[in-house]
Amino acid sequence: MALFSAVLPPVAVVESLADAVGHLPRTAGVRWSRPESWHVTLAFYGQDDATARAGWLRPRLAGMPAPRIRLEGAGTFTRVLYLGVTGEGIAELGLAAGAGAAGDGGRAYLPHLTLARTRAAVPPELPRLLAGYRSEVWTAGEAVLMRSERGGGGTRYAVVERFPLSQQAR
Template sequence: MLLFSAIVPPAQLAESLELRLGALRPQAPDARWTPPDRWHITLGFYGEAEETETRVDWLRKALAGQPAPVLRLEGAGTFSRVLYLGVYSESLIALATAAGAGAERPYLPHLAVARTTGDVPAELAQGLSRYVSEPWTAIEVVLMRSDPTPTGRRYSVVERFPLEVRPAGQASG
């Protein structure tokens, strides 16, 4: 079992993005497209874990009082046979850092949408390069567990951590 913290995009965004990706799928018939119910923006990756309660307690303290970021997906990129959409927000880096991101390598906020066995075809990233989602407010972080199955990994929510939604222009106090 692997543990990681993440933000899950809202259903209306997933529906809109799914329509956009549908037009790209014929260009990469061998790609493994991530289903919308598995889409997430990883904040902190914690690796193998036997006991989750320690991580739950740690995250509860680390995320207490963290503001709910306004996010948007914009543009596309590739790395290690992964096609992803960029994630932009003024406060996402601070939230991810609080959740443990950046300790091992620089944090790259992204939403992975497909994996390939070889290089990601350039036309896929080009096909998403002008994509811009509607902004949304992430009202919670989830601690996820990832378990191997014969057909891939299965994700499940271990715990939810609400974020502080503040009126526009209000700073933390």
């Protein structure tokens, strides 16, 4: 079981993105994430105690402003196809949640939503075909602590705890 913090896109954004992804070519070796598992990763904690991590997150996220964000543009990490996340407050929320901290190799925080994983390089046509995708803007009213468990049927995700974000104007 691995733990991470995330923001969940609203239903309208998930439906819009599912429609866009549904029109992409199905290429051998590409394992697409299920829409119900889509999330914007804030920080990854790895194998950790859920109760302790939730206690660590509570004071860091308390009072954090709710970011106004959108999904747009596509890119790749090693064997990962993702959509970029832009907007006011998402980087600050990621930093508050511990992005760039120990456990993720000290990489700079890049908000993203993973769409697919591959065994080899991501086919270059996929990020090109998604380059123009832009979701509606939404306000993320909460961050969540999630756990992921790999099994025979793929990775399963579950929300461990929800952290409301401040709706006060920025």
